Amino acid sequence: MRKEDIDYTLYLVTDSSPAILGDRDLNHVVEEALKAGVGIVQLREKKGDTRELIEKARALHQVAKKYNVPLLINDRVDVALAVGCEGVHIGQDDMDLATARRLLGKDAIIGVTVSSVEQALEACQGGADYLGIGTVYATPTKTNTKDIIGTAGVRNILDRIADAGYTTRTVSIGGVNASNVQRVMFQSNGLRKGLDGVAVVSAIVGAANPQAAALNLLTLLKSPPPFLSDLGRKAQALSEASAAKPDLASIVGPVIRAVHETTPLSHNMTNLVVQNFAANVALAIGASPIMANYGEEAADLAKLGGALVINMGTVDPDGLANYLKALRAYNEAGRPVVFDPVGAGATTIRREAVKTIMAAGYLDVIKGNEGEIKTVFGGNKEQQRGVDSSSTLSAADKASLVQRLAQREKCVVVMTGKTDYVSDGTSTWAVDNGTPRLGAVTGTGCSLGTTISAAIASRKTDRLTAVMAAMLHYEIAAELADQRPDVSGPGAFLAAFLDELSRIRMDTASGNLSWLERAK
Ligand code: 3NM
Ligand code: MG
Numbered sequence: 001m002r003k004e005d006i007d008y009t010l011y012l013v014t015d016s017s018p019a020i021l022g023d024r025d026l027n028h029v030v031e032e033a034l035k036a037g038v039g040i041v042q043l044r045e046k047k048g049d050t051r052e053l054i055e056k057a058r059a060l061h062q063v064a065k066k067y068n069v070p071l072l073i074n075d076r077v078d079v080a081l082a083v084g085c086e087g088v089h090i091g092q093d094d095m096d097l098a099t100a101r102r103l104l105g106k107d108a109i110i111g112v113t114v115s116s117v118e119q120a121l122e123a124c125q126g127g128a129d130y131l132g133i134g135t136v137y138a139t140p141t142k143t144n145t146k147d148i149i150g151t152a153g154v155r156n157i158l159d160r161i162a163d164a165g166y167t168t169r170t171v172s173i174g175g176v177n178a179s180n181v182q183r184v185m186f187q188s189n190g191l192r193k194g195l196d197g198v199a200v201v202s203a204i205v206g207a208a209n210p211q212a213a214a215l216n217l218l219t220l221l222k223s224p225p226p227f228l229s230d231l232g233r234k235a236q237a238l239s240e241a242s243a244a245k246p247d248l249a250s251i252v253g254p255v256i257r258a259v260h261e262t263t264p265l266s267h268n269m270t271n272l273v274v275q276n277f278a279a280n281v282a283l284a285i286g287a288s289p290i291m292a293n294y295g296e297e298a299a300d301l302a303k304l305g306g307a308l309v310i311n312m313g314t315v316d317p318d319g320l321a322n323y324l325k326a327l328r329a330y331n332e333a334g335r336p337v338v339f340d341p342v343g344a345g346a347t348t349i350r351r352e353a354v355k356t357i358m359a360a361g362y363l364d365v366i367k368g369n370e371g372e373i374k375t376v377f378g379g380n381k382e383q384q385r386g387v388d389s390s391s392t393l394s395a396a397d398k399a400s401l402v403q404r405l406a407q408r409e410k411c412v413v414v415m416t417g418k419t420d421y422v423s424d425g426t427s428t429w430a431v432d433n434g435t436p437r438l439g440a441v442t443g444t445g446c447s448l449g450t451t452i453s454a455a456i457a458s459r460k461t462d463r464l465t466a467v468m469a470a471m472l473h474y475e476i477a478a479e480l481a482d483q484r485p486d487v488s489g490p491g492a493f494l495a496a497f498l499d500e501l502s503r504i505r506m507d508t509a510s511g512n513l514s515w516l517e518r519a520k
Helices: 026-036 050-066 077-083 097-104 117-125 150-163 181-188 210-222 231-243 248-262 275-285 295-302 317-333 348-360 370-377 395-409 436-440 444-457 463-482 490-509 514-518
Strands: 010-013 040-043 071-074 087-090 109-114 130-133 169-173 197-200 265-269 288-291 307-311 337-340 365-369 412-416 420-423 428-431
Touching: 010 169, 010 210, 026 040, 026 050, 026 210, 040 050, 050 071, 050 077, 071 077, 077 087, 077 097, 087 097, 097 109, 109 117, 117 130, 117 150, 130 150, 150 169, 150 181, 150 395, 181 197, 181 210, 197 210, 248 444, 248 463, 248 490, 248 514, 265 275, 265 295, 265 317, 265 444, 275 288, 275 444, 275 490, 295 307, 295 317, 307 317, 307 444, 317 337, 317 348, 337 444, 348 370, 365 370, 365 444, 370 395, 370 412, 395 412, 395 420, 395 428, 412 444, 412 463, 420 463, 428 463, 436 444, 436 463, 436 490, 444 463, 463 490, 463 514, 490 514
Parallel strands: 010 040, 010 197, 040 071, 071 087, 087 109, 109 130, 130 169, 169 197, 265 288, 265 307, 307 337, 337 365, 365 412
Antiparallel strands: 412 420, 420 428
């Protein structure tokens, strides 16, 4: 088999431990996976004598050959030589690449585990045939991994090896399974280079039916992720819209009308303080609110065509488990998710919760104040005080931060403040509407998330436009409420704000977009 013909889409790494293989026969499990279409197999045995290992490898090589699939041996160049199989996979603590290449020859397939840009560049430079990039997510299969790099880490490596001109094949490894494989592929893709596939152990070897599991993974790998159902089609429209200076009325109007006409479900998993207010905001803009914090309900609710808001305002262990269930359900149904990382930097618990949520699913919109967005981006050492917002970044830095986070997470990022910044990673907008009065009452940040969820649930446009429309609707309503002569304090403001939200919706539905003249 020629090296360039190897199909890395689904790469099977074996594990004979009772916890994963159970009492089944390894050759049988691998053959089942080969029947499903696994394109490359690595025998990975951490225990056993050399003689025994060679026998195992020989038997497995016979199986792999039947399917014309290469067999590599983890770490053991001697075993690969003894068996005459197609190559080896070496880790950073194994034999060095140059020596392995010298012993095995130029036709052997040699893969290298890398978890940093430096290691990746070195392996490409040294002539590795492919890189196993990881560890993507923490995994019980291998607990002595050095670095959990996430999809952002994989992406960074892909970008940097592409920049250096290498075309080395790549797979990612570590905690990849059916529930995250599409997201891992999508979010890992660099600007110039994507992954060739994924390597898995337990998702196949530990499955009750390895053939069905491998087939399912391959189907997922070959089909567009549900959360991209209309994103791909809209991407074109988006770049065209942002190239020409857009006519606001023609983009904002349809979004607000769509909410009015479709009454989308806005499923809020939100904190105790804002449930009532957020539900009233949802009604005022024409959405159908449900405040449901129990994760088991999410699978049914996700089928109703709405969107989910995960508002981390009241975080506790039960809450977190519920968020993760709901996130998975909405991702699987291909319905959008808005993440509001309330108070993200305030406590260690919240910082960890942010990481857990970000690793567990795909988020369409991340919305927070400056401190929260900095924490989500990572590396923010400042201690955030409660959930209050304070600002230290310049306007240019804010715009750049939201754009970089949107690019990294492949989603829309909103940073709220006196001026709000919104980006999909390609276009970045600043919104100067709103009123300081929004900061004088509680729940106004949270119910902006609710408003955004309704707009992306019923959108007929790309996500960025939907989010922008929701923000303008929300902030201009607040401005109008604040300027009413009868509004002298926070109480009257709240009532007037709900009224203005509703009035803007009705005006827009009947074709009157004069309120939009206030947009800045
Ligand atoms: N290497 P599972 S993680 C063999 O990070 C291996 O280099 C890793 O197992 C690395 O698919 C890993 O069951 C185990 O999570 C992957
Ligand atoms: Mg190793």
